[in-house]
Each structure stands twice: as structure tokens, then as C-alpha cells.
Amino acid sequence: MLAYVYSSTHQKADLMEVSTPELSEGGAVIKVLACSICGTDLRTYRYGSKKLDDGVVLGHELVGQIIQLDENVKDFHVGDVVSIAPAIGCGECRSCQKGFTNMCDQLKTIGFQFDGAFAEYMAVPKQAFQMGNVYRLPESEDYSIYTLSEPLACIINAQSFLKITKGDTVVIFGSGIIGCMHAELALGSGADRVFLIDHNANRIQELRRILDGVDFLNPKETDIFEEISRKTEGNGVDVAIIACSSGQAQEDGMNLLGKHGRISLFGGLPGESNGFIDSNLVHYKEISVFGAHASTPEQNKQAMEMIRDGVIHARNYTSFQYPLGEIDKAFQDVDARKIIKATIVNNTI
Structure with a gap:
């Protein structure tokens, strides 16, 4: 079968022919x-x-x-x-016993320690x-929307700490x-x-069509500090979310926060990754700083339900689909920011 396999020697992945996985005790094989x-x-x-x-x-x-299932696995079927x-x-x-399986001391992850799904079979x-990580999806004309359950679950995990509620003002860095x-x-x-703050004017223009109720700001065109101060009557924002890999965004997010x-x-x-958090701001404004790593099975199931119920408009993000044989092109298009999200699609049901 075809699979996108990582080489630690070359520090890159390549599409190649590998053996189709075999059914192991207590497990399954999926197409x-x-x-x-x-x-x-x-x-x-x-x-x-x-x-x-x-x-x-x-x-x-x-x-x-x-497509294959060990006979001892309950509640699932071929x-x-x-x-x-x-x-x-x-x-x-200890983390698992407290319900934080995403913080497990011996955490193993699909696509890292276990073979992942850029392949025909997995x-x-x-x-x-055993850990409840596998869950059944509702019947759908387009199952690809549920590939977003995992990233949405990570977002649910992050926002569980932030306690966003009515009256809050939120700033988000990164329009991916x-x-x-x-x-x-x-x-x-x-x-x-x-x-929502981003430097990419074309991306912002595209997102205005699909994200209602969001104020888009481009730092190349607008002084974000003056604009947000004006629109919050000088109070700053209640919540800042750094949804990009930028130390400057972390620093700017801290400076846009108001008290508490x-x-x-x-x-x-x-x-x-050091030097972007101002501890004096944390101290004098009583700012709370949170991290977020992965997600739990329960958060993944909650995310699936949000997608099913249309709380998150997943189809806005899964329209750019590529066959497995064009996975390198998919990575190139994402890397060049031509598209928001790339989904690798095999045969549909």
C-alpha cells in the first residue's frame, strides 16, 4: 500500500510502498x-x-x-x-488516573509512536x-468533515481554561x-x-465570507494596539489566544490584555521559546497564562458532536482535498498559505 513515511536520517517524509498492516490482538485495521x-x-x-x-x-x-476487528473488541463492528x-x-x-490522559507520562500518539493515517490502511x-480513544461517527454524506474533530478537541481543551463567557472581548493571533x-x-x-489578527490580506479577505461577527485586523495596515484600545474603551481584551508559532504574537497578546x-x-x-512573557504584567494585572497540549477522548467526542450539530462549520475548511498520491503538493499548498486546510482523501464509502 502507499504511505507517507518519515525518515529520521533524512528528517523528511516520502510517499512509498509499504506492507499493508496486519490485525493485532485486541485491535483493528481501518481503511x-x-x-x-x-x-x-x-x-x-x-x-x-x-x-x-x-x-x-x-x-x-x-x-x-x-475492515478487520479482533473478536475481543466490544461495541464495534466491521x-x-x-x-x-x-x-x-x-x-x-497519575495524570491518567485524574482524567488528563493527554498529559500521560507514557503518552503514545497516532502518527508519532503508532503508524498514522497518511496511508491507504492503518x-x-x-x-x-482500551482507553476509549476510538469512537463511532454518525452517518454522513461527507465523512471528511470529522477529520477536524481532533484539532477542534485541542481548541476545546485550550478554551476550557479560558472560561470565555458573555461580555468578553477576545483577540486571536493567526487566521489558520x-x-x-x-x-x-x-x-x-x-x-x-x-x-482576528493576521498579516495576510488575501487570507483575511477570504475569511470575511465565512466568519460572521469577527473583526479582522492586519498589523501591516492598522495599529492593532490603538484600534483595540479604541474599540474596548481603553480596557484591553479579556482573552488573548496565540494560534500561531510566533513569540512576537505572545508578547503582543500579553500587552493587549486588560486587568484579570x-x-x-x-x-x-x-x-x-524564552523571553516573550512579561512577569510584571502577570503580576500587576493579575493575568492568567495557560498552555494547552493535545486533548482527551472525551473532548474529541464533544468536538465530533459540535461538527455534527453545525456549531462549528467544518465544511468551510475541508473543501481542499487531495488524493494520497498528491500529498507533497498538498503540503506545498499549505506551506505557501494558498489554502487554509488540506485533506488527504482515499476512497469514499
Whole structure:
């Protein structure tokens, strides 16, 4: 079968023929229907990654149909269309026992330690079933929308700390799909005003068509500090979300916060990551600083339900679809910011 396989020696992935996975005890084999490219995949494409096992198949935002299933796996059947929360906990460490399986001491992730879904077929490990990471999808004409369950789950995790509510003003740095879904979720939580900041004028123009109720600001055209101060009557924002990999955005987000503000450092920084947080601002404005790493199975299921119910308009982001054989072109288009999101699609049901 075809698969997009990572080489730690060359620090890159290549499309190649590999053996079709076999059914293992307690697990399953799925036919991959769709798998989207996420920001972590893009960073690997650009820079390589020391976190990946050599020879692993990439891809973790996935939808697939079960074609083989161990007889001991309960509550699932051959033919079920499923998704998987990719961060799989051990179930035994302190974090897992407290319900934070995404913070597991022995965390193993689809597309990192387990082979992922940029492939025609994928093995689902026993541990994924045991930990409740596998979940069935509702019947759909287009299952590719549920590839967004995983990134949306990470957003749900981040916003669980921020407690966005009616009356809040939110600023989001970065207009990629993460920033867009953060904006949708913040508005859905009752935020009175959401600012979305990006330097890409073409991207902003495109997003005006699909994101209602969002104020777009381009720092190349507008002094964002003056504009947000004016629109918040000098109070600053209640919440800042850094949905891009930029230390400057972290610094600007901190400076835009008002008293008792909350900031989510959602986007990880490649390389040097020190010196962007002003501890005096934290001290004197009583600012709360939060991180967010991956998500739990429960948050993935909640995300799936939001997509099913139209709370998040997933189809706005999954229209750019590529066959597996054109995965390099998909990465190139995402890297060049020609598109918001690329979804690799195999055979439909």
C-alpha cells in the first residue's frame, strides 16, 4: 500500500510502498477515508522532528472504516466508520488516573509512536480501544468533515481554561484553521467581540465570507494596539489566544490584555521559546497564562458532536482535498498559505 513515511536520517517524509498492516490482538485495521494535514505535520515537513520514530507513517487527524476487528473488541463492528483521539494514555500514571490522559507520562500518539493515517490502511492499536480513544461517527454524506474533530478537541481543551463567557472581548493571533475555529467557539460561548489578527490580506479577505461577527485586523495596515484600545474603551481584551508559532504574537497578546486577562499560548514555538512573557504584567494585572497540549477522548467526542450539530462549520475548511498520491503538493499548498486546510482523501464509502 502507499504511505507517507518519515525518515529520521533524512528528517523528511516520502510517499512509498509499504506492507499493508496486519490485525493485532485486541485491535483493528481501518481503511483510511480521510486525514487532514495539521500544523504539527507542517512543522515536520518544514524542519523535520526529533519526536518521531524512524519509519513511522505520519497523519493523525483521521477518519476510517473498520475492515478487520479482533473478536475481543466490544461495541464495534466491521463496517463502522470511526475516528480516533490520537493521544493515547497508559491509564495508570497519575495524570491518567485524574482524567488528563493527554498529559500521560507514557503518552503514545497516532502518527508519532503508532503508524498514522497518511496511508491507504492503518492499524488501530489495542490501547486505543482500551482507553476509549476510538469512537463511532454518525452517518454522513461527507465523512471528511470529522477529520477536524481532533484539532477542534485541542481548541476545546485550550478554551476550557479560558472560561470565555458573555461580555468578553477576545483577540486571536493567526487566521489558520485553528484561529478560525477558536473564533467560532469563542463566539459560540458568548463573547461580545472577537478580533482576528493576521498579516495576510488575501487570507483575511477570504475569511470575511465565512466568519460572521469577527473583526479582522492586519498589523501591516492598522495599529492593532490603538484600534483595540479604541474599540474596548481603553480596557484591553479579556482573552488573548496565540494560534500561531510566533513569540512576537505572545508578547503582543500579553500587552493587549486588560486587568484579570487570560492568555492561551496555543501555538508552540520552534527553537528558542524564552523571553516573550512579561512577569510584571502577570503580576500587576493579575493575568492568567495557560498552555494547552493535545486533548482527551472525551473532548474529541464533544468536538465530533459540535461538527455534527453545525456549531462549528467544518465544511468551510475541508473543501481542499487531495488524493494520497498528491500529498507533497498538498503540503506545498499549505506551506505557501494558498489554502487554509488540506485533506488527504482515499476512497469514499
